Amino acid sequence: MSFDFTLPITKESGYFEIRLESIGGLGANLCGKMLGELGALYLKLNALSFSSYGSEKRGSPVKSHIRWCSMDRFLRLCSPVVDPDMLGIFHEALLKNYPLLADATEHTCIVLHTNLSPEAAAKTYHISRGKLFCIPALEIAMAEKSRINMVMLGALTAALGFVPLEMAEQLCKNTVGKKYPKLIKANLNGLRRGYEHISRQAPFICSPEAAAISSDINTDNKQTFTWGYKNAPIGGVNPRIGSTVSNDLSASREGYIPLFIKDRCINCGLCDSACPDFVFQFLPGIYKDRNCMVNMGPDYSHCKGCLRCVEVCPTNALVTALEKDYPDKPYNQPNKDLLTSQFSYTEHGADASITGESYFTEKQVGGGVL
Template sequence: MEQRKGIAFGLQERLASGKEYYEIRLESIGGLGANLCGKMLGELGVRYLDLNSSSFSSYGSEKTGTPVKGFIRYCKKDKEIRVHSPVIEPDLLVIFHQALLKDKSVWKGCTPETAVIIALEPGQEQPEIMGEQFGTCYGLEAQRIAMETHSRINVVMLGAALKVMGIEKLAVGEQICKDTLGKKYPDALKGNLEGMKRGYEEVRELQITVNLQQTTGRGSTETSEWGYATAPIGGINPRIGSTVIADLSPSRQGYIPLFIKERCINCGLCHSTCPDMVFQFAKGEYKGREMMVNQGLDYYHCKGCLRCVDVCPVEALVTGVEAEHANKEYFMPNQELLRMPEYYEEAGPDGYITSESYLTEKRMEGGEV
């Protein structure tokens, strides 16, 4: 067993050593801003680093809440980028949510020369690493920083990426942030600049213990999608398309609804407005009358949209910081299921439809652009 130490080669050092491209891969969940972060990194190379660059993203028809990958390539200005395929062996891997660490496909293509940046959850100093080959690992509490600065995770991770890439002047990152966000969201620019600065300053190296015997002799290339030779026999997908086992906690933006049972009048407005039927009602007694009584929330399926908080007339539902409530009160899994799932998959849709939704504009103070 050996601990990996030292700082990985930065952008300019890699290109100066004769490497044709410096490649970055962003692994994220739709709604965290990885697509915009990738665009900003791409424009940064052309405008301020005197390099050629390309940037593109990969996602499905509904980007929000689904896996999103961003790909960025840099090369010297006197060369042309003629490769437009996804980044397979990244020099820098940026993981926007700790829940993605459990997916081994996130780590595919990593080599001992790959630097990794992980957005850690508050209090998580030693994340569970599923990768077998990677170089220096860095971490920062991106969600906490975004909440404190009223910014987004994407600008915090952008600042951390600039630091790991060896960009000594944060001013170039601030300028690309002004160019991209200054005109569209002028009121949020100050918070985003502060979030980028703190991401640049607070990213730190993690001492990850790795068994070097397990990192040799293993394939690390990207596997292909289903095709003629790899698809299930008969072309049938054996995986049931159900969201019952979906744990939507990775889609939350750091806030959750907290239930204050003493205030609840059991009006049912929370149940009718919740898009995921989180609230569990059962027959009971309220003020001497038999009626359906609110028993609690199924936080497995709560994506943190906070619509219930907005609609509650008696403030029985209030906004809370999820990191401060590890043991959630009135946490009641869905009581209508015939049997409880043996496990939950951490994935699912996000609470925001688009970045221009009225909820996003309304909650500027809550950490959203």
């Protein structure tokens, strides 16, 4: 398939650069590889792509870097993309914890996975620069039994503005279809829905006014670190003991949470054994007229959404639920609120003040947080 198009180059380097921001498990690595292939094999450009990640476990941050340029110049820059022309954000909770938008300019095209409208997303996440597209990728992926990365691939190719849908479909067939032929139909549907969703939108032009930026907000979205080599604890020890209420693992979840149905629970403790993050809160209590440790449910601020607990629960007291359906859960509260208020017991999760107590005790330990 050949066609005429102009690569929109705005930088002196002559490169068109894309960066994907995600967590392990959402498939940004594969999506980045496919965008690299799209450049080299379909658009006939010089192209490279690579990903950077830590321990490769689900839930940890992943970046994928893609660089394209025309065939008449060499592509010798292999460093991470720091000023992207296009930014694909696979998980909106990352915006709370990482300075993803620090290098965005008014030319940057941002494709954000969120259920919010572009206007609401710009305001919520203080996105003051760039051209913003929003897509409910998880919702589409669930409806089509596809993966989020294929929906995002469709969205990203549509937002580029010069890649025809047929080309994106061919890319999907050649990559996913060869490896997983049974999944190609669902993934093609996901890709098409992502493409069409973005094709219908005009980009939302972000500005400080639309982002509701006030003087106490850092418009560069840069992280500030309270510890450096001058004031780090002796030996580099992290004095935050285990899980604390100040944690916020919402960026590690892929959109699902374990929902606790207390009436079905037999307090067997299997979930507690299976959970890698000590999320379940057991307190002394009475079950079937006997004293025992009673499961109060998960403290969601520590839960990374791996759903192992759902797998092991013998009575279906833990079931998979969509996180967006439970917006009132403590994990969606800013940490400062967690520290200053007491939450009442919730039907499907533990009282965050249980772990809040350990946090406040910890604060009194020499060398503790804050």
